[in-house]
Amino acid sequence: MDPLETRELRYFVAVAEELHFSRAAERLGIAQPPLSRAIQQLERRLGVTLLERDRRGVTLTSAGQLLLGEARAILDAAAAAARRTRRAASGTKRLILATKAGANHELLRKLLDAHAAEPDATEIEVLLCGMGDQARMLRDGRADVALMQRPFDALAGLDTEDLLTEQQVAILPAGHPLAARTSLTMADLAAVPDLPVARWPRHDGSYEPGPGPEIHDQAQLAQLIALGRTVAVLCASSRSWLWDAHTAVPLADAPHVTTVLAWPPHSRSRDVAGLVRTAARL
Amino acid sequence: MDPLETRELRYFVAVAEELHFSRAAERLGIAQPPLSRAIQQLERRLGVTLLERDRRGVTLTSAGQLLLGEARAILDAAAAAARRTRRAASGTKRLILATKAGANHELLRKLLDAHAAEPDATEIEVLLCGMGDQARMLRDGRADVALMQRPFDALAGLDTEDLLTEQQVAILPAGHPLAARTSLTMADLAAVPDLPVARWPRHDGSYEPGPGPEIHDQAQLAQLIALGRTVAVLCASSRSWLWDAHTAVPLADAPHVTTVLAWPPHSRSRDVAGLVRTAARL
DNA sequence: CTGCGGTGATACCGACCAGGTATGACAGCG
């Protein structure tokens, strides 16, 4: 009946992540008994057992797993609300745009130029972040809009406007035999055992097993390719940051990549709306 | 610093909506002084003035307007989390699908049949609701998935899968001169002063001004058309509930309508995912 | 079998704060 308090959700998330009351309490900066009590109270109010207290540790029930996801989203939203409200009040009329470092050079430049040409252009601050960080930046209020790529990035829960769809290309060491070709297929790449395809982190930060190197950032990738140690599959606009030692070859059968402008669904601020309108005119 | 509590947000939303402390306090079931104090405390903790206390009433600052939207979303999410958690624990493996009463007969039947034919089909409960209620049902956890229509419904913050795109038709009284035509344009409709176009409620429940009648539900609309008092523009599948006294005529220049399956972004439950997969195969 | 270490739960207590009542300050208005 009475709604969940964010304090309870914070506590629950801590316990659900640590699966250990004492450690969770330490992380929260409180003692263990109040934490036990708070969780019990939460369970009583919901009328649901969230945790199975097996001697030695704790496991989540299925209801608990569901609540964990919801609670994380709610806490993110609450933190975001506070940040955005403070930013709105501080008077600095500035939009923060998050983008993958190094990606979409051309598009970003065009977008910024077009926006600056608008009559009442609000200043845009560009926030470069790592791989899949844009979604988190949007969700917790550190950014207002983001350039993201479908199908690579997790766009769930975000509003988007498609900007540009492009082919993918293989980035090869310049001297490699395949680099002379004008077009390749995924099968061609897989058939070259001396050049394993680089592995990107998944949304949860883990890597799927495979022979290629684990990629953390673009600089590392660029160097590995230049050294002839790996090959990467990227969207065509990545050409803008290639080295002389790199060659880009179009991939005929790789899925197309769409770069989108994304923003959190409830931030229908005039500034974001204006930028989206500008972007829609490409 | 320390995160917003949902209690504070509830209080703030009440005041922001009523623009009146005493009325808001009454609505919340508490006295006015504690409310004043709670709001002051919220403002102090955020370091932001949310309300401009002009003698006689209260107005929202721009920061306050922003927080109002965010707070509503957070409270919805919290209520949804509680509902879903309770439902998950109650063991009833049942999906609740919300749809506009009367719309999408054919599509809904096909979807339900296809789902029932799946090997491990979870039972689906169909929840018929009024005009734009599906989004709220999804957001506050009363429904798991919904059939909605673009561009009519507010899909912000929901994940969607396109199901069916169709033309719109004009629904006319059977005896009307225009009913004999095989195709119409929006201009044709606007040029008939004796048959004003029905007005649907906007997302906020208000109506834009105009000569046509204000529509609350489909039965009312059907009767008004049959009586020759108005004409409506609907998607082609609405033909399934037409009366003998109605005639549907295709509209050449009206925007197409896409019916989509929508679900809240964080409910990646296996059941919802299964239904989406079934739906994607049309 | 019996301590020992480690789990979460319980008992109890103090301090804080949410909530109530009474009242104040201030503006509009008859």
Added chain:
DNA sequence: CGCTGTCATACCTGGTCGGTATCACCGCAG
């Protein structure tokens, strides 16, 4: 000039949040 209605302030009370001490329980080593 009161009267009314606004929100803010002052003060009190009770619930509850958090802390310390302890219990109940289990696995394990000796």
